[in-house]
Amino acid sequence: MPSPLINRLHSTDANFNTELSTLLAWDEGSHEHVEAVVKEVLHDVRARGDEAVLEYTHKFDKLAASNMSQLVYGQERLQQALASIPAQEREALEAAATRIAQYHEHQQQQSWRYTDTMGNQLGQKVTPMDRVGVYAPGGKAAYPSSVLMAAVTAKVAGVSDVVLVTPTPGGIVNETVLAAAAIAGVDSMYTIGGAQAVAALAYGTETIPKVDKIVGPGNMYVAEAKRAVFGTVDIDMIAGPSEILIISDGTANPDWIAMDLFSQAEHDEVAQAILLTHDSAHLEAVQQSIEKLLPTLARSDIAATSLRDRGALILVQDLAEAVEVSNRIAPEHLELAVADPEALLPNIRHAGAIFMGVNTSEALGDYCAGPNHVLPTSGTARFSSPLGVYDFQKRSSIIYCSAQGASDLGKTASVLARSESLEAHARSAEYRILSNDQ
Template sequence: MTDSITRLSTSQSDFDSALASLLAWDDSVDHQVNESVRHILHEVKTRGDAAVLEFTGKFDRLSVASMAELELSEVRLQEALARIPEDQRVALEQAAARVRDYHERQNQASWRYEDEDGTVLGQKVTPLDRAGLYVPGGKAAYPSSVLMNAIPAKVAGVAEVVMVVPTPDGVVNDMVLAAAAIAGVDRVFTIGGAQAVAALAYGTETVPAVDKIVGPGNIYVATAKREVFGVVGIDMIAGPSEILVICDGNTNPDWIAMDLFSQAEHDEQAQSILVSPDGAFLDAVEASIAKLLPTMEREEIIRASLAGRGALIQVADLKEAAQVSNRIAPEHLELSVEDPEAMLGDIRHAGAIFMGRYTAEALGDYCAGPNHVLPTSGTARFSSPLGVYDFQKRSSLIGFSASGADRMGRVASVLARGEGLTAHARSAEYRINE
């Protein structure tokens, strides 16, 4: 197994370049994909429902006469909720309750204050009118993503959440529909791909135009979201999933190996990295990887991910481990150490921080409460997890009293004339008491 996962040490002379090479991920969009997506977007923008029906027939092999056949009713969602096994329904409801409770604490109210001359200043917080939620379909069914994307929107006060989910060959995933029912999704269309993104962005005769599109998808969906940004808001352009584990060497190596697997099994481009000051522990985890890998259903994907983008990195101490982590800015960071709180102050960049040996990243994916839609590819340096704030916008409130307009009008006049904008100056000067 030693030749299957990269071993690095911060003491090696070429560590910086070796780490940079390991982290490199090409997110440039294939020219052919770009052309195809732009064609689809244009067709849906100009021809609406007719184009969506054509592309759904072509890509999902669904031949239907009208868009009405591609919309699922609230009754259908409730039927799915009733049909899934009870343990799945209970698990979805428990996860939803925790996600809702966590996100309700993010909800920000409008605020205002008054200064000494009676001028009112503040901020009005308003939910988006309508949000679009893209959910992968077919083999890749993620009911957890429905909860993570729809619940913050509803907590924020979004009036209408519109979900799109492809159903190739007519295969519908009841667990996804049940999650939509639990999360309070308002409308569901069984469409996918770039055509679904286009329908949400531009609107068609049947699909209403939304203000923001969130949710994961394949390269065509990601490219379409990138293209329509500006017409609508988007959550982020997500790269491959990532986990970085910092361990002091005292956690069961089997646990750590499985935590690394939990991201590697997503796809071959996923990245799993372990950082520890204990070289013998890195050896033990490598042995656990070799032992446990043959037991995994997605063995080949995990093997390719670990071989191509995984690493075991030895550092001098936990302080240096935090420095390496900050450079990587991982999507998921596990602090599998005795005192995670003591390390927290050194951590600057991470999408989500999992503290302590018992806090498996997998819990965050499903039911911990915080959102699992997180910044990838180093963007945790400047980005945050999806949250209620992503479904709200803020308007500044400014209300001058007569004395305030007099006092600040004099300031504005000087600044405006300094910029050569006379109309600005005179507009302010009209309110000045001579």
């Protein structure tokens, strides 16, 4: 009898599509209260600046500060944290930062120009953003790896001013987050969080400078605040729960597959972990591994809820169907735990990150492989991409007309402008038509 620990689906069942859709559905529930709180906080911070930030930091983070200078951590404090953490942690952070930088250097885009047949120069100028805000959860739920992923990538892109905000609820400071900030080259840091931190970054206060973009994970209030300020500033994404999808041909150790599923299920109760395989014996072996290994996890209660509510072991007819189902799901993390992952790769259309072969666990991508772990979730890999250098740069078009080119283009522009009843446009172009061309 199937274990109640995780859902079991079969692609040949008549109701498979309905069952899969139900499994994938993600309803964040009512946001009316969250939206109301965030709207008030944003308005207040925009109107009262530092004063409002101090009040909300006291209210929500139970951190009393009489002035903003108490919430500012300078470079000396970051370096102090770097010196205080265990050598093994420092070496791991430095190794990860180096690999992240090396990978993202390959994403660099260059400005370019070409000259057309009319003698006009056309091109594109690539310019980094001036200032970027990085949000990092603080206290006990801290992710120094996310600081590296955002800040190192921004620095590779050429951003000159990276601002970090991270809450210290109850005065709890995560020294590893501060150490990661030092390694990543963060320029300034403020111990604030929540919607008030997003508001301060988006609008600026007397102490905190306005940024061009806000990136980084946070709770529902942070996510809602980012959604609300989009347009005033850019944001990376509105992230949903963590996801992993594994396509296995049965050649991987079932204990490995089970633990890879746990690697996302342990994040939180609404994370999603799914296995697709055409090997029924392998599926049974993975289930046995889940039953055996789940009790050994420190976060077993969280992982168990995730697997029960949103996880699944899915039996498909063959690997081709597994790829088809995977493309429908468009997962955040996709592991190709097969003997020949290259054979499947050409047909993978939608995935945030693709982990090739049985030796490549998703956990390596989370920390130190090099590619960014800020990835699209909830099926948005169908149209969006991992955080990268390109997210911290913008592109300006370059148009440089010669006299003859302006004359030649002016004739076309004139016709199109007059067809749209925009006379000034037409006449502006017509002024530049050379007399011998009329």
